[in-house]
Amino acid sequence: MSLSFILLLYLLLWNLLVFITYGADKLKAKRGVWRISEKLLLIESYVLGGLGAYLAGLVFHHKTRKWYFRLAWYLGLLGDVIVIYLVWRI
Numbered sequence: 001m002s003l004s005f006i007l008l009l010y011l012l013l014w015n016l017l018v019f020i021t022y023g024a025d026k027l028k029a030k031r032g033v034w035r036i037s038e039k040l041l042l043i044e045s046y047v048l049g050g051l052g053a054y055l056a057g058l059v060f061h062h063k064t065r066k067w068y069f070r071l072a073w074y075l076g077l078l079g080d081v082i083v084i085y086l087v088w089r090i
């Protein structure tokens with residue numbers, strides 16, 4: 001396996017984890033139980049989890065009204081695109 005493949009795989013797995021985290025928080029919100037902190041959700045989005053967070057927002061309709069979450073998703077998506085571009089050039 002090449003280094004670029006491994007890096008892209010890690011990026012994909014990280015975004016899957018972010019997607020699952022958002023889904024878990026939405027489920028907890030529906031049940032009215034302890035929630036995942038907004039701080040953690042935002043950090044996950046900023047740290048190359050923009051794709052997973054954005055897709056989770058679309059699928060689960062979670063955190064879509066808060067402008068700062070949408071900003072975090074877009075910045076995270078930008079980071080994802082930059083990393084993919086850089087890895088592609090290796």
